[in-house]
Amino acid sequence: AQKVTQAQTEISVVEKEDVTLDCVYETRDTTYYLFWYKQPPSGELVFLIRRNSFDEQNEISGRYSWNFQKSTSSFNFTITASQVVDSAVYFCALSEQTGANNLFFGTGTRLTVIP
Amino acid sequence: DTEVTQTPKHLVMGMTNKKSLKCEQHMGHRAMYWYKQKAKKPPELMFVYSYEKLSINESVPSRFSPECPNSSLLNLHLHALQPEDSALYLCASSQEGVPGTSLADQYFGPGTRLTVT
Numbered sequence: 001a002q003k004v005t006q007a008q009t010e011i012s013v014v015e016k017e018d019v020t021l022d023c024v025y026e027t028r029d030t031t032y033y034l035f036w037y038k039q040p041p042s043g044e045l046v047f048l049i050r051r052n053s054f055d056e057q058n059e060i061s062g063r064y065s066w067n068f069q070k071s072t073s074s075f076n077f078t079i080t081a082s083q084v085v086d087s088a089v090y091f092c093a094l095s096e097q098t099g100a101n102n103l104f105f106g107t108g109t110r111l112t113v114i115p
Numbered sequence: 116d117t118e119v120t121q122t123p124k125h126l127v128m129g130m131t132n133k134k135s136l137k138c139e140q141h142m143g144h145r146a147m148y149w150y151k152q153k154a155k156k157p158p159e160l161m162f163v164y165s166y167e168k169l170s171i172n173e174s175v176p177s178r179f180s181p182e183c184p185n186s187s188l189l190n191l192h193l194h195a196l197q198p199e200d201s202a203l204y205l206c207a208s209s210q211e212g213v214p215g216t217s218l219a220d221q222y223f224g225p226g227t228r229l230t231v232t
Contacts, residue, residue, distance in 0.1 A: 037223075042225060043203055043205075043226040043228070044224065044226065045205065045207075045223035047220055047222060050220055091157055101146065101148070101163050101165075101170070101171060101209075102160055103221060105157035106157060108157055
């Protein structure tokens, strides 16, 4: 069965600091997909990124970057120069090739950026 | 336009009431989803509709009854709920595309915060 672990329940950083959110996953499928979603206090889940299991290339999008390492089953998310608007709960999620409609979420990390 | 709308934003209902949650998208997506999210927990999948047909029901109690009248609309009918059903109910949609492509990425609405008294 699949499993997504976000060991950091809550993180607080001061504005402009860099912060890394950890995500470790387990799956028996050889083909799977990993996601990060942001949930601000308004409640809406905002799609940030998808990574396919066969694509280990890291990605950078503005202040956001993602480090996917199959060897350690990790898909970590770094925010550079954090801003107050980054305060939210961040979820890492996994879907498997079999049952690809089913997003299985980790427990989330609540990030607070202090001005 | 990557917007999924949900109404109402907040709903308070008694255990004997019947109410409905509504979700709408105009992105031409053919798959629509209901998720339930309890406080400080991750979202959990309840139902999936694909081309207006129920394709996944994650063993949800019958007091929750989904309906997909057309490809743009998804309803969740509520009847005889319990206080433990209080949660944020999230709707999402996606194309019915090849998994691992942007066509299969799910986009979420803002949710309906439900309180059962």
